[in-house]
Amino acid sequence: KFEFNPKVGIDNPALTLTEDMDSEGVGEPRFYLLTKDHTETFGFCLHEELGCQGHVIRQLELGGVAQRRGLQDGDRLLQVNGHFVDHMDHLKVVQKIKASGNQVLLAVLDGDSYEAAKSLGRDLSQMLPDDIRPRLCHVTRDKSGFGFSVSCPEGTKGTFQLSVLQDGPADRAGVPAGSWLLELNGDSVKSYSHTQLTKKLKQSGNKVTLLVASSAVEEFYRLQGLRVTAALADTSWLPFKVRELHLVKGPAGYGFLLKEDDCSSGGVGQFLWDVDVGLPAEQAGMKEGDRVLAVNGESIEGLDHEQTVHRIRAHEDQVTLLVIDPAGDEFYHSVGL
Numbered sequence: 001k002f003e004f005n006p007k008v009g010i011d012n013p014a015l016t017l018t019e020d021m022d023s024e025g026v027g028e029p030r031f032y033l034l035t036k037d038h039t040e041t042f043g044f045c046l047h048e049e050l051g052c053q054g055h056v057i058r059q060l061e062l063g064g065v066a067q068r069r070g071l072q073d074g075d076r077l078l079q080v081n082g083h084f085v086d087h088m089d090h091l092k093v094v095q096k097i098k099a100s101g102n103q104v105l106l107a108v109l110d111g112d113s114y115e116a117a118k119s120l121g122r123d124l125s126q127m128l129p130d131d132i133r134p135r136l137c138h139v140t141r142d143k144s145g146f147g148f149s150v151s152c153p154e155g156t157k158g159t160f161q162l163s164v165l166q167d168g169p170a171d172r173a174g175v176p177a178g179s180w181l182l183e184l185n186g187d188s189v190k191s192y193s194h195t196q197l198t199k200k201l202k203q204s205g206n207k208v209t210l211l212v213a214s215s216a217v218e219e220f221y222r223l224q225g226l227r228v229t230a231a232l233a234d235t236s237w238l239p240f241k242v243r244e245l246h247l248v249k250g251p252a253g254y255g256f257l258l259k260e261d262d263c264s265s266g267g268v269g270q271f272l273w274d275v276d277v278g279l280p281a282e283q284a285g286m287k288e289g290d291r292v293l294a295v296n297g298e299s300i301e302g303l304d305h306e307q308t309v310h311r312i313r314a315h316e317d318q319v320t321l322l323v324i325d326p327a328g329d330e331f332y333h334s335v336g337l
Contacts, residue, residue: 158189
C-alpha cells in the first residue's frame with residue numbers, strides 16, 4: 001500500500017539514486033533538478049565526442065549550478081524533463097535543454113556504467129521510469145460541478161487525494177483518478193486544511209487549474225528529494241497552446257515587426273505586430289499580439305529587444321519562432337509558468 005508523504009516539496013541539493021553497482025558493473029541513473037536565474041547558465045557543456053558514446057557532460061563551471069547539484073564530468077545524459085534523449089541528434093538535445101528556460105530536470109548515468117550498459121546491449125530507456133511528470137489540468141465546471149471530490153486524512157493539512165467522476169469535467173480535462181493535488185490555480189495546497197481548500201474551490205468560479213501527480217510520480221519525486229513544480233508538468237491537456245512558426249523569408253522579407261512592451265502578466269516581453277497580409281509571417285500563422293518565447297529552439301527569457309532581433313537574423317533566410325497568444329500568456333503566468 002502506498003503511503004503519501006506530506007513532506008513532498010523539499011528541495012535537497014543531493015538528488016541521487018543509490019550508487020550501488022549490479023553484478024555487471026552498471027550503476028543506477030541519477031536525477032538532478034537544476035534551477036537558475038536568467039543571468040546564469042546551468043554551468044555545464046554537453047559534448048559529442050569522437051570514440052565516446054552518448055551525450056557527455058563536460059566543462060562543469062566551478063561553483064556553478066550543475067556542480068553544486070552534483071553532476072560529474074563524463075556523466076552521460078539520458079533524459080531531459082522526462083524525455084529519453086540518448087538516441088536523439090546531439091543538437092536537438094542541446095536545444096531541448098535551452099528551451100527549458102530556467103529549470104530543467106536531467107537524468108544521467110556515470111560514464112563507466114554507461115559504457116558497461118552499452119557493451120552488454122542494455123536498453124537504457126528501461127532503466128528509467130516511464131513517466132515522471134506531474135500534470136497540469138484546466139477544469140471547467142458543468143451543471144454537475146467540477147467532476148471530482150477531495151479526501152483528506154482527518155487532522156492533516158496539504159494531503160489531498162482526488163476521486164474523479166468518469167466522463168465528468170475533471171476526467172475530460174485529464175485529471176487521473178486517485179491523483180494527489182499539489183497546486184490549485186498556481187498556489188501550493190500544502191498548508192491548506194480541507195475547509196480552506198473547499199473555500200478556494202468555491203472562489204474559483206467556473207474554472208480551476210490543478211497541478212496533480214499520480215502516486216507513482218509523487219513517490220518518485222519524494223524518493224529523489226525533488227520538489228514537484230508546475231514547470232516540470234505535462235501541459236498537453238491544457239487548452240492553451242504555444243505555437244511553432246517556421247518562416248522562410250520572401251522577396252519582401254518576413255512581413256512582421258517586433259517590439260518590446262510590458263507584459264500584462266508583469267515584466268517585459270518581445271511582441272509581434274504589423275503582420276502583413278500574404279507574406280511569410282501571416283502564412284505561417286502569426287497573429288498580432290503574439291509574444292515570442294523562443295527563437296530557433298532557444299528560449300529568449302532575459303534577452304532584450306536588440307538581442308532577440310540578433311537571434312532572429314542569425315540565419316539569413318529562415319527562422320523558427322515559438323509564440324503564444326495573450327490569453328495563453330496570461331494563463332501560464334497565473335499558474336506560475
